[in-house]
């Protein structure tokens with residue numbers, strides 16, 4: 001019976017291994033299918049502006065010379081769109097490889113938010129929106145390039161999807177972190193879509209139609225937040241608006257304030 005027990009153990013072990021193998025195979029196949037899908041969607045989205053560029057080039061050759069400057073402008077836009085998309089795809093590949101060093105360091109929020117305010121206020125104004133960026137007297141531990149890119153994407157979405165009202169960039173301290181918030185009074189996101197908007201190429205039909213974009217922005221935002229170790233969340237009420245939140249740790253107090261602020265136990 002000892003031998004029997006041993007045999008049974010061996011059989012169990014083999015079953016476990018087979019199960020694991022099957023599971024691993026299933027996962028590999030799923031990952032492969034996801035990659036193929038990504039490649040197909042990416043190619044489709046690259047072809048669109050490229051095809052447009054070809055049409056503009058043909059129009060340059062055959063069309064009315066007086067219209068050339070306008071057509072050249074459109075050609076340039078199409079090429080820029082292609083370039084931007086390919087840069088985004090390369091960035092996603094880099095982030096997914098996991099080779100990106102987050103390289104977190106102290107970042108003063110105020111100048112960063114001021115720059116974002118300057119960068120987006122005209123765009124908001126042209127759309128008849130009010131952009132308000134609140135003051136933020138804190139220094140956080142983050143990567144300035146990624147932090148800027150994350151906020152740029154969130155603010156540009158808030159402006160793009162909000163037809164009227166305002167976009168507010170706020171910021172408050174919560175314990176040892178600062179929560180950065182981008183609020184808008186836009187169309188909101190239905191609950192069923194809310195968990196999917198971070199997926200690559202996912203767009204909410206009803207609101208995204210007619211607005212430029214291919215559905216990669218929030219995927220990039222999510223990847224960058226992950227690589228920095230910052231928590232990202234979203235809350236939304238259809239018909240009222242949305243708020244995206246990013247929680248960023250305060251910079252080391254010992255380095256920035258300990259010499260100024262005396263601590264009491």
Ligand code: ADP
Nearest residue numbers: 157158161197203204208213214215216217218
């Ligand atoms: P894109 O803007 O290129 O479509 P994103 O990945 O940035 O791609 O966003 C995915 C989708 O999430 C958008 O297509 C839109 O449907 C929805 N979305 C994102 N931000 C907002 C927002 N502030 N308000 C309403 N919907 C939004």
